């Protein structure tokens with residue numbers, strides 16, 4: 477199939493960019509597809525705070541696709557190449573070396589960078605962030621046995637780094653201004669249990685914020701709110717969020733509002749340019765949704781963009797889902813626990829496998845499961861179908877969730 481846009485150029489080879497290319501070919505697109513990425517080759521990011529940081533996998537093992545996939549799917553991959561500007565009015569894009577590449581439609585899949593707040597001393601080499609494999613390599617080199625590590629931020633990435641650092645026998649302190657980080661994503665009950673896991677594994681958790689750093693040559697001093705004396709560490713890791721990469725979008729004059737604004741078909745304010753993944757915000761019925769910043773959301777964006785380019789209906793929407801791994805537990809969340817009016821615990825908090833389901837007006841709106849993927853799969857179907865489920869039966873671990881789905 478060709479679409480009248482015979483050369484599609486994808487800027488960014490993360491999961492969003494690669495899934496756009498993959499869905500274009502799966503949908504029968506016959507035109508040229510090119511992915512341009514600044515890195516060595518497209519790789520997956522979630523392992524960077526988990527197995528890759530622990531040294532259990534190498535970069536090749538976390539490639540998004542095997543090298544031959546690109547040839548087999550007629551996807552031209554240009555790596556170690558940076559796009560400097562979008563020149564769609566002139567029929568293409570401009571690379572950093574000044575070269576122009578022709579394109580009929582462009583898909584921006586530029587991801588983002590780890591946030592680095594402007595704190596005094598934050599530019600010290602001892603202060604790390606984690607977004608790329610280079611960041612992970614540098615951090616791993618610093619996570620020596622017994623290293624004193626300060627993790628700033630107890631969200632998803634901060635908690636994963638803290639967990640991996642403990643596995644590597646580091647001495648870890650975690651600071652966060654929130655009493656229960658990620659409560660909005662997993663609900664209060666599970667958030668409290670998760671945060672408590674840090675303490676069980678010997679991590680000191682501090683409620684507060686870092687005000688400044690001083691590199692002393694032999695370590696780094698961190699001043700923390702409410703503490704009289706600075707504390708000394710060998711390594712600091714900032715896990716304080718992501719800054720969306722919107723430079724190309726801004727200079728191309730696209731609508732940007734703390735993210736590249738797209739419609740539900742991933743089209744930006746310029747119809748020749750689509751955008752997918754971490755840097756995007758979708759406007760639904762006039763309301764801008766927050767950036768999703770999760771792996772599956774980026775993958776689904778790519779599939780939706782491909783559908784738009786192919787002129788076919790987008791795949792059916794489904795409740796948002798993400799996972800995180802910490803302290804040897806696998807946590808998955810689906811839907812929106814923040815919308816729940818009441819929650820139901822299935823199993824015992826902390827048991828080998830357990831889950832919580834959030835209800836609003838009698839229907840399940842969110843769920844979180846620890847080492848129980850079946851529960852999350854069932855929850856997703858309940859949410860997608862807006863099923864009214866009996867909370868008591870749901871709470872009973874003897875109830876077969878498949879039966880509940882049948883009504």
Ligand SMILES: Cc1cc2nc3c(=O)[nH]c(=O)nc-3n(C[C@H](O)[C@H](O)[C@H](O)COP(=O)(O)OP(=O)(O)OC[C@H]3O[C@@H](n4cnc5c(N)ncnc54)[C@H](O)[C@@H]3O)c2cc1C
Nearest residue numbers: 488490491492514521522558559586587753754769770771
């Ligand atoms: C350490 C870490 C752990 C994570 N763990 C989880 C997890 O457990 N579960 C989960 O659901 N999500 C997780 N995430 C989030 C998930 O990885 C992201 O949502 C996902 O990678 C977003 O994909 P993307 O394609 O939008 O962006 P990215 O993966 O950031 O890809 C963007 C690409 O664009 C390239 N690029 C940008 N600008 C240019 C340019 N001008 N020219 C050329 N190339 C350019 C960049 O080099 C980059 O390769 C994690 C993220 C990180 C960083």
